Amino acid sequence: MPLSEHEQKLLEQLEKQLHEDDPKFANSMGSDPIRSWSTRHIVIGVLGTIAGILLLLVGVSLQNIFLGVLGFIVMGAGVYFATLRRAIGGKSKNTKPGKARNSFMSNLEERWDERRRGEE
Numbered sequence: 072m073p074l075s076e077h078e079q080k081l082l083e084q085l086e087k088q089l090h091e092d093d094p095k096f097a098n099s100m101g102s103d104p105i106r107s108w109s110t111r112h113i114v115i116g117v118l119g120t121i122a123g124i125l126l127l128l129v130g131v132s133l134q135n136i137f138l139g140v141l142g143f144i145v146m147g148a149g150v151y152f153a154t155l156r157r158a159i160g161g162k163s164k165n166t167k168p169g170k171a172r173n174s175f176m177s178n179l180e181e182r183w184d185e186r187r188r189g190e191e
Contacts, residue, residue, distance in 0.1 A: 088175045108156060116153020120146050 074082065089096070123146025130139030 092175045112155050113153050116149045119149025
């Protein structure tokens with residue numbers, strides 16, 4: 072069942088607040104909209120990995136340890152480069168100097184208090 076428009080907006084707001092409050096946790100969850108996969112990084116990384124494998128095989132077939140180790144390093148660098156994610160834009164700071172930023176939990180507590188005041 073798809074989310075309603077209101078639920079979708081609330082979800083986006085919660086995600087945004089999570090990224091502002093705890094970016095390390097948000098990045099570990101893998102749903103960071105600020106970062107995306109770069110096709111160029113993937114292509115260059117895969118080509119580097121293939122070149123590293125070929126260099127490793129040539130080093131093994133020639134019984135040249137230095138060439139084999141170099142091939143392994145190139146292969147590892149290719150995999151690392153292929154898995155890099157690039158930032159889509161600079162991180163924007165929404166906080167103003169001198170004004171404390173409300174945390175996610177503080178916002179929820181304020182909303183809860185407002186609802187309770189409205190019921191009385």
